[in-house]
Amino acid sequence: MTVSVSLTVNGEAVSADVEPRTLLVQMLRENLDLTGTHVGCDTSQCGACVVHVDGESVKACTVLAVQAEGADVKTIEGVADGDTLHPMQQAFHENHGLQCGFCTPGMIMSALDLVKNNPAPSEKEIREWLEGNLCRCTGYHNIVKSIDAGAAAMRG
Amino acid sequence: MTEQGIGAAVARREDRRFVTGQGHYTDDINRRGQTHACFVRSPHAHATLNGVDTAAARAMPGVRGIFIGEDMAEVGPLICGWAITDVNGEPHRAPPHPALAIGKVNFVGDAVAVVIADTLEQAKDAAAAVDVDYGILGAVVDPATAAPDGQIQIHETAPGNLSYEWAIGDQAAIDAAFEGAAHVTSLEFTNNRLVPNAMEPRACIAEYEDGTGDYTLYLTSQNPHVHRLVMSAFHGLAPEHKLRVVAPDVGGGFGSKIFIYAEEVVLTWASRHIGRPIKWTAERTESFLTDCHGRDHVTKAELALDGDGKFLAMRVNTIANMGAYLSTFASAVPTYLYATLLAGQYTTGGIYCNVKAVFTNTVPVDAYRGAGRPEAAYVVERLVEAAAAETGRDPAELRKTNFVPTDAFPYETPVIMQYDCGDFAGSMDQALDLAGYSGFQARKAESKAGGKLRGVGFSSYIEACGVAPSAAAGSLGAGVGLWESANIRFNPTGNVQLFTGCHSHGQGHETAYAQIVADKLGVPYEQVDVIHGDSAKVPFGMGTYGSRSAAVGGSAIVKAADKVIEKGRKIAAHALEASEDDIEFAGGNFTVTGTDKAMNIAEVAFTAYVPHNYPEGLEPGLDETAFYDPLNFSFPAGTHICEVEVDPETGSVSIERYAAVDDFGVLINPLIVEGQVHGGIGQGVGQAMLEQAVYDNDGQLISGSYMDYTMPRADDVPNYDVGFNGVPSPLNPLGVKGCGEAGAIAAPAAVMNAVHDALSDVGVGHIEMPATPLRVWQAIQDAAA
Numbered sequence: 049m050t051v052s053v054s055l056t057v058n059g060e061a062v063s064a065d066v067e068p069r070t071l072l073v074q075m076l077r078e079n080l081d082l083t084g085t086h087v088g089c090d091t092s093q094c095g096a097c098v099v100h101v102d103g104e105s106v107k108a109c110t111v112l113a114v115q116a117e118g119a120d121v122k123t124i125e126g127v128a129d130g131d132t133l134h135p136m137q138q139a140f141h142e143n144h145g146l147q148c149g150f151c152t153p154g155m156i157m158s159a160l161d162l163v164k165n166n167p168a169p170s171e172k173e174i175r176e177w178l179e180g181n182l183c184r185c186t187g188y189h190n191i192v193k194s195i196d197a198g199a200a201a202m203r204g
Numbered sequence: 205m206t207e208q209g210i211g212a213a214v215a216r217r218e219d220r221r222f223v224t225g226q227g228h229y230t231d232d233i234n235r236r237g238q239t240h241a242c243f244v245r246s247p248h249a250h251a252t253l254n255g256v257d258t259a260a261a262r263a264m265p266g267v268r269g270i271f272i273g274e275d276m277a278e279v280g281p282l283i284c285g286w287a288i289t290d291v292n293g294e295p296h297r298a299p300p301h302p303a304l305a306i307g308k309v310n311f312v313g314d315a316v317a318v319v320i321a322d323t324l325e326q327a328k329d330a331a332a333a334v335d336v337d338y339g340i341l342g343a344v345v346d347p348a349t350a351a352p353d354g355q356i357q358i359h360e361t362a363p364g365n366l367s368y369e370w371a372i373g374d375q376a377a378i379d380a381a382f383e384g385a386a387h388v389t390s391l392e393f394t395n396n397r398l399v400p401n402a403m404e405p406r407a408c409i410a411e412y413e414d415g416t417g418d419y420t421l422y423l424t425s426q427n428p429h430v431h432r433l434v435m436s437a438f439h440g441l442a443p444e445h446k447l448r449v450v451a452p453d454v455g456g457g458f459g460s461k462i463f464i465y466a467e468e469v470v471l472t473w474a475s476r477h478i479g480r481p482i483k484w485t486a487e488r489t490e491s492f493l494t495d496c497h498g499r500d501h502v503t504k505a506e507l508a509l510d511g512d513g514k515f516l517a518m519r520v521n522t523i524a525n526m527g528a529y530l531s532t533f534a535s536a537v538p539t540y541l542y543a544t545l546l547a548g549q550y551t552t553g554g555i556y557c558n559v560k561a562v563f564t565n566t567v568p569v570d571a572y573r574g575a576g577r578p579e580a581a582y583v584v585e586r587l588v589e590a591a592a593a594e595t596g597r598d599p600a601e602l603r604k605t606n607f608v609p610t611d612a613f614p615y616e617t618p619v620i621m622q623y624d625c626g627d628f629a630g631s632m633d634q635a636l637d638l639a640g641y642s643g644f645q646a647r648k649a650e651s652k653a654g655g656k657l658r659g660v661g662f663s664s665y666i667e668a669c670g671v672a673p674s675a676a677a678g679s680l681g682a683g684v685g686l687w688e689s690a691n692i693r694f695n696p697t698g699n700v701q702l703f704t705g706c707h708s709h710g711q712g713h714e715t716a717y718a719q720i721v722a723d724k725l726g727v728p729y730e731q732v733d734v735i736h737g738d739s740a741k742v743p744f745g746m747g748t749y750g751s752r753s754a755a756v757g758g759s760a761i762v763k764a765a766d767k768v769i770e771k772g773r774k775i776a777a778h779a780l781e782a783s784e785d786d787i788e789f790a791g792g793n794f795t796v797t798g799t800d801k802a803m804n805i806a807e808v809a810f811t812a813y814v815p816h817n818y819p820e821g822l823e824p825g826l827d828e829t830a831f832y833d834p835l836n837f838s839f840p841a842g843t844h845i846c847e848v849e850v851d852p853e854t855g856s857v858s859i860e861r862y863a864a865v866d867d868f869g870v871l872i873n874p875l876i877v878e879g880q881v882h883g884g885i886g887q888g889v890g891q892a893m894l895e896q897a898v899y900d901n902d903g904q905l906i907s908g909s910y911m912d913y914t915m916p917r918a919d920d921v922p923n924y925d926v927g928f929n930g931v932p933s934p935l936n937p938l939g940v941k942g943c944g945e946a947g948a949i950a951a952p953a954a955v956m957n958a959v960h961d962a963l964s965d966v967g968v969g970h971i972e973m974p975a976t977p978l979r980v981w982q983a984i985q986d987a988a989a
Contacts, residue, residue, distance in 0.1 A: 087231070088405065186879060
């Protein structure tokens with residue numbers, strides 16, 4: 049049995065027929081071919097799958113696709129402005145905030161939600177906010193630095 | 205140095221695809237007609253396989269095939285590629301590890317059957333319907349008690365669950381040195397078992413094309429050619445020329461993606477039987493249950509000192525847990541990658557080390573970031589710090605008293621290593637500065653006033669990386685050579701493709717290698733592309749592990765560049781009507797000495813491909829391949845200093861300062877090197893304070909998810925102050941030393957020495973890793989009781 053789900057992803061109206069048990073992250077990756085959203089665990093701990101649903105950061109492995117019916121979803125593929133990287137993406141690049149890149153989409157999506165609510169987060173606030181995002185490569189030093197720089201760039 | 209040459213902190217070119225979600229990891233790939241695999245895994249640590257009933261599962265929707273161990277009898281078992289000789293002169297015991305279990309399972313997660321179906325959901329549903337009749341046996345879990353007589357026997361061919369007993373050093377001489385010592389420091393501790401946890405789970409897609417007989421395997425691999433070689437030569441899955449292994453973007457490895465695992469063997473074999481591509485991606489719990497774990501030593505270590513604090517001798521006895529089988533390089537880790545580093549940075553007179561490698565009913569243990577060297581550094585640096593405390597010496601001064609002096613290189617250690625160069629005291633001084641050591645007592649007093657304990661800890665580590673001179677590795681039992689390849693291919697329009705046998709899974713080779721080529725050949729950085737990870741594209745190479753990509757892979761690039769220049773010189777001499785001997789090459793230009801007659805390398809490349817006016821007898825084209833076999837390991841070394849504050853009420857430890865000064869020789873890209881140091885320290889802090897793979901007595905992994913296994917999170921770790929004291933290595937053309945593992949090697953001892961220092965104020969003498977709040981609090985209570 050499948051159900052049809054319609055939603056907006058990165059500004060485009062999309063729909064897909066999925067099993068009721070399909071997770072939002074599976075629908076994004078398998079049905080919509082948006083493979084920038086990653087799956088790094090099965091317990092909603094790693095945060096590699098963070099996307100925005102109606103403007104809030106959400107772990108896409110913890111939401112059923114059917115729950116996103118009618119929602120406005122943004123994934124990492126929708127963050128840049130055409131060829132121009134978003135300031136947060138640019139900050140991760142300039143500050144070597146990524147190594148293998150697997151956690152990076154979730155980190156950036158999570159960081160954007162932080163900065164939306166707290167435009168000038170302290171180092172401590174950044175570190176605490178990231179408790180839902182795991183990285184095994186960077187030791188977090190440059191991720192924290194990147195988010196600080198990205199937030200500053202977004203403040204202008 | 206040019207702007208984007210060697211030494212420049214170039215921001216990585218690979219970042220763009222990763223920050224925009226355009227990376228191509230294995231699970232992002234889908235092949236036409238693809239099916240999905242789900243493995244049926246043993247829920248028991250040790251059991252006989254009395255029967256596997258697949259009838260019900262076969263009848264379920266979408267199922268295309270179910271295979272068990274007997275179906276794959278033609279496929280060779282998983283192998284260990286490094287042969288250790290036992291103290292009795294016999295080879296180590298390496299019982300066969302069938303990709304799918306035959307007759308018996310030996311750890312929770314051991315693969316019993318594979319179900320292949322049209323969708324992943326169908327495969328999972330059918331896997332749940334496979335009925336396995338297990339005869340449950342008692343499990344061997346604790347390495348310390350795995351090997352005595354009368355124990356439960358795991359493998360018939362490994363009596364007493366012993367894979368090997370191995371030793372290095374003159375035991376009698378060392379025992380005699382201990383007899384004459386003024387002081388002996390003695391410690392017993394474990395080196396906690398870790399789970400590598402690359403953020404991208406292992407995955408593969410195997411595809412067979414009947415029309416050509418070609419297999420393609422997309423795989424999360426650090427070394428695609430090594431996978432191809434072993435799968436061809438030992439598993440007999442396909443001849444090498446018919447097997448293409450592609451390791452696309454790989455999301456971290458840390459050693460865990462070196463090894464040849466059951467899943468890629470099974471899928472490659474099954475793809476021919478099914479006639480469709482088959483995909484498998486580990487769920488995180490599967491990663492915990494099947495990715496090789498790291499460390500897991502039980503050690504007694506002793507250090508003998510004379511009255512002046514000089515180290516006379518060291519004696520170490522270690523039990524190393526190999527898990528249920530010997531994994532691909534497992535046997536080398538607690539031997540040649542461990543005991544050979546026990547000299548540390550010191551002139552210790554003699555060293556004896558005995559290692560018993562034992563089997564248990566747990567996941568196989570193999571190389572994880574540092575692989576043997578973190579265990580060695582922990583032994584040495586805990587001993588030294590404890591000796592300083594016991595003899596009332598300043599830990600920094602005691603180290604300086606025993607450092608190999610800068611004028612003693614090359615230095616032969618008692619454990620078969622020859623250090624090429626170093627400045628151990630210089631790095632120590634720089635680290636003391638960076639850590640603000642002179643202000644420590646004031647900070648300690650301040651902590652005390654607030655009811656907190658403060659401690660400082662040192663780790664003056666050394667490691668051997670850039671594996672490895674092939675002849676040396678071979679003489680020690682390696683089944684492979686450990687050289688590296690590079691192919692520099694100019695195109696007629698002057699841009700360059702570099703094909704390397706190393707593989708980048710976070711290390712930034714696409715940037716750093718392009719910097720080397722740009723620097724050596726004077727080609728604009730933007731005009732150099734780096735290609736890696738596809739056995740159909742790159743020359744045979746050994747891959748990336750053991751911090752070898754700069755020292756070995758980078759040196760191969762330099763060697764290939766030298767060949768390009770030599771050929772270019774001939775072409776330029778002809779075109780410029782000069783003698784070859786009169787042609788100088790610098791900054792991308794071939795110049796006739798003493799004249800302004802010159803030709804740049806792009807023009808030379810064009811001439812090589814459009815050879816209308818060309819030296820007689822010279823082959824067209826500008827495309828050179830080099831294979832580089834290193835002369836020695838490289839020996840990064842440095843001092844890390846950690847300062848912690850402990851809350852005695854809660855037992856929580858916070859790292860207040862962490863300073864690292866490392867000697868990596870010449871830095872190709874300081875931005876990337878700093879990132880490697882940060883990441884290594886992060887993992888080392890995880891080992892010291894947070895992480896441990898815990899098995900219960902039945903062999904169940906009870907820390908088998910991120911809900912249970914404590915991964916370091918952003919608020920668990922500090923900022924790191926990183927400095928460099930590079931002494932260029934004379935043994936490779938770049939003067940580089942490996943930087944990938946140093947942090948993970950140095951950090952556990954630095955953190956734990958700081959914790960011990962802090963807790964010494966309340967009478968705690970010993971605490972094991974990880975120093976969790978519970979463990980610290982309990983130790984404080986016990987000391988007060």
